[in-house]
Amino acid sequence: MPDTARGHAVSALLTVAAVAAACSVRDAGAAEAATALFAAVQRGDGRAACAALSPKAVSSVETGGSRCPERILTLGLRGGPIHDVRVWGDRARLRAGEDTVFLVRLSGLGWKVAAAGCRPRPGRPYDCDVEA
Amino acid sequence: MGFLRRNSLTLCFLLLMAGALVGQALAGLADRNERQRAEGADAISLGEYVTSASYAVDVAENWQSEYLQFFLLIFLTVWLVQRGSPESKEPRRAGAESDEEQRVGRHAAADSPEWARAGGLRGLVFSRSLGLVMGAFFVLSWTAQSVAGWAAHNSDRLARYEDDLSWGEYLASPDMWNRTFQNWQSEFLAVASMVVLSIYLRQRGSPESKPVGAPHGATDVEG
Structure with a gap:
């Protein structure tokens, strides 16, 4: 293979590797936010769990005068191994065990959970226990 | 006649397009950042928006x-x-017209493009x-x-x-x-x-x- 062609092939491979790395880093950010939520709920740390939520999701949890750190622990969020991560722009959806989680990437805040404890409904949006 | 004058129509439209693209980017960014604020997030940059x-x-x-x-x-x-x-x-000229009317092949003039004179596949492609x-x-x-x-x-x-x-x-x-x-x-x-x-x-x-x-x-x- 001539040097120029080899150079182009190496450049192409590096580009593909860089894009793949960028995608996995991007996916990892969403997965980390979901993992942080479920880990905090499991150890009973409501404040840390609410820190993983988007500001609108925090507001939605704080219904009827209850505070997010207390209420988030009563919603039965369990989570599980993260899989099937889909990232489209500043939105992501992933599975955490049986649970489905939706996330939003907010400028200055990073990935935050917008909805969790979501169950599919045929032909309609997911029904979620936490929903911004 | 200078370059600008000879190409003023093309240059004018390219400038208008560039201006409109910038206008679209700024208006779209403002619209997007209104929604960002509703989400409780910081505004995104122009660079982030134009690559979205x-x-x-x-x-x-x-x-x-x-x-x-x-x-x-x-x-x-x-x-x-x-x-x-x-x-x-x-209406009487509807259709692809004759080689003579289109000045192709042997009917090409001295100043006709080379591919108009060429005929064959090159002529066919250049004609369309x-x-x-x-x-x-x-x-x-x-x-x-x-x-x-x-x-x-x-x-x-x-x-x-x-x-x-x-x-x-x-x-x-x-x-x-x-x-x-x-x-x-x-x-x-x-x-x-x-x-x-x-x-x-x-x-x-x-x-x-x-x-x-x-x-x-x-x-x-x-x-």
Whole structure:
């Protein structure tokens, strides 16, 4: 293979590797936010769990005068191994065990959970226990 | 005559396009940041916005319809005519016309392009190159619209807590065809308006119009 062609092939491979790395880093950010939520709920740390939520999701949890750190622990969020991560722009959806989680990437805040404890409904949006 | 004067029409439209793209980016960014604030987030930068799928699809959906408009106008005016319009040729000349009329092959003049004289595949391709390139730009920009629209639409679906779609599913989705048809209808209206209005109305000095004194029935006459 001539040097120029080899150079182009190496450049192409590096580009593909860089894009793949960028995608996995991007996916990892969403997965980390979901993992942080479920880990905090499991150890009973409501404040840390609410820190993983988007500001609108925090507001939605704080219904009827209850505070997010207390209420988030009563919603039965369990989570599980993260899989099937889909990232489209500043939105992501992933599975955490049986649970489905939706996330939003907010400028200055990073990935935050917008909805969790979501169950599919045929032909309609997911029904979620936490929903911004 | 200087470069600027010789190319003033092209340069003017390229500048207008650049200005409009900047305007679209600034207006789109302001709209996007209104929604960011509603989410309780910081504003995003201009750089982030112009590299987003939503900006790309808004640009590409307009580009594809413009190239489709010119592709159709170029190809359909080979066979279809409008009596009295400077956009049309005389009805008796409908069709691809003879080599002599088109100055190709042995009928090429000394100053004709080399590929017009060449004949064979080169002559065949060059004889249709304007329509083919416009058609290719249409297909490329429509494909770009479908890919960017797919990404933007999936982001919107996730924001509504719905599953994302495959590219094939997006191609059959209402969003893809709503974006497509709303651009196509305006282009077809603009062409039909130009073809018909130029029969009866004039613009002194413009080659897009017949000369002011030309009769309404005169076809294929440009001022």
